[in-house]
Amino acid sequence: MKLGKVIRWELNQSLRSKQFVIVTILIPVVIGLVAFVASRAIGGKVDASSEPPPPFIIGMFLAFILFLGAFMSGVMTMYGVMKEKQSRVVEMMMSSVSAWELMCGKLIGLGLAGLVQVIVWSAIVYVGAGLFIPISLASLTLVHWITYPLYFILGYLFIASIFGTVGASIKDIHSGGAVGLAGAIPYLPMMFIWLILDKPDTLWIRIAGFFPPFVPGVMLLRIGATPIASEGTRFVPTWEIALSLVSLALGTLLMMRFATKVFEVGMLMTGKSASLRELWRWGRSKA
Template sequence: MNKVLLIIQREYITRVRKKSFIIMIFVLPCLILGMGAAITFIAKDSDKLSDQQVVKVIDESGLFAGKFKNQPNLKFETSTKSFNEVKAEAMKDENLSALQIPVDYTKPDAIKISSKKKPGITIIEKVEREMNDIAVSNGMIKNHIDTALLHSIKSNISLSPMEITETGDNKTDLGANIGVGIACAILIYLALFIYGAQVMRGVIEEKTSRIIEVIISSVKPFQLMLGKIIGVGLVGLTQFSAWIILSVVSTKILGHSFASSPGIMGALATLQTIHFGKVLACFIFYFIAGYLLYSALFAAVGSAVDSETETQQFMMPITLPLLFTYILSVSILFRAPDSSLAVWLSIIPFTSPVAMVLRMPFGVPDWQLYLSMALLILGFLFTTYVAARIYRVGILMYGKKASFKELAKWFFYKE
């Protein structure tokens, strides 16, 4: 056991001392913050990204002209020229569109909009909405309905989602749940990959440098594998703790500087409705257990090859369930966190680390959580056992191209 501690110590210290590790601690949060800022900035001002569009309206019906409301990016001009003349103008100017409204405009496909480029979907939607509004109010006027009165009695209803708990009703915010869930799923997915690959690279390094034979004349292969996995895992935990501390500190600072901005404070306030303690505890559990499950497999892959370029064929089946769950999680599952697909994925050990942390902020029944945890523990015990049997043979096989058949054979080797 003492020897495993020594190995853990070496694996941990050599990695933590690297410059790249220290840089990563500071660079990654900056990158994420920067990316977030860029996305909000772009989303806010997306209208400014395109040039101002002009729509020349040729109104043959006489019902629409002059009633169009200009929008930030879209200007309407009434034209007395013929449709063909305006079309000729539009040929010369990319930002000009010609809109023809015939007398019998109610017929399907009667109204035409033409421009040099294909008319953009946003323009078409905006023009359609404008025209419908105009047509409706025209119709109301025709039937002597007071549109001003109608506007004043229009209601504006929105639901406030509440969660019933024993301590009273809590205001919940689906947006915050989705944000936290997806963030956790992405983090787990990345972490399993990054640190699993580090274990694999470590194993390959020992094998190619041939130090492996010296080491396993001192310790059992299993001790070496265990020491490496735990050592790298601790590096991962260190990195995550540093990130969490950094982000808590930076939100505190941001919180002060944005105190005047109600939008961000509101978002931060709704974040507090999530049970952070429970989510964090589960995140750490699924990070550790998922990491143990996958890193053992990564170690087995590392032992079977002579260089990193040969790992591809073995990596595929390992990474596939993870990739599959990840893609499903960020595209579909967050919309239906209690669907049976989501429930099953969060219970099966190979997919549960990603699927379960995604579901956590939405609340998960206890029995599902405990079942998933128990299965994950069984899962990593199983993969560690399988991986160790392949590993002990693989690390001594030089210059032999291993296949899956070969790996199976190694598994059944006696000591």
């Protein structure tokens, strides 16, 4: 009940903010322009008879857009939590809702706003790129339709809760420090993007795919890349998909709880930012 109200409020507030509108419209326009100029530079020959894009392109696109979108709304969450702490609205809120409701409401509300953003971006890309190359989603199978949204949404919440934790633990925007780097962990798989696309069944990649922070990055790429790259198996084994999803879901829940705890303790300590060790203690303390 109350959670729904908090979600609706956070969603409405962010959809209406200027920054949101600017980022949602401006980013795809800039990217589109760059792509357009780049394609002109390399000759810009459009092969009308080319095949529809294989799933790995779409997986890659989703991974990119997930990380970009999660970063945007993660920063918004971080900023929102921090501001709430500073402005003491938190006392008003906490006398009405629980810390868990407040934190979840923020993460989900801002996450939904991020989803709107992502849908707008995807639509722009779909329509915009469609002018130059034929785009069809025909190559996607049921597995993709089921797994992509799940990895996407859970990954989103996971990353946003990391940023929420950071926001709850710092004093102001200038004091991110070591804690702020935690937000970068889920982005690590993107550094190995070509390795993952090239040999998606390598053992270390398969193992990384069960570790919550790496699940969204690794799995979005792996599931897309597997049918073309591997010869023996056509798909990532179902049990691996299931296990990675369970692992990510549990990781997300834990991360959200951790963010809530840090928030509960951190809101009293307006004067200082937490060190990593303090963060660990806050996250496990009883309120």
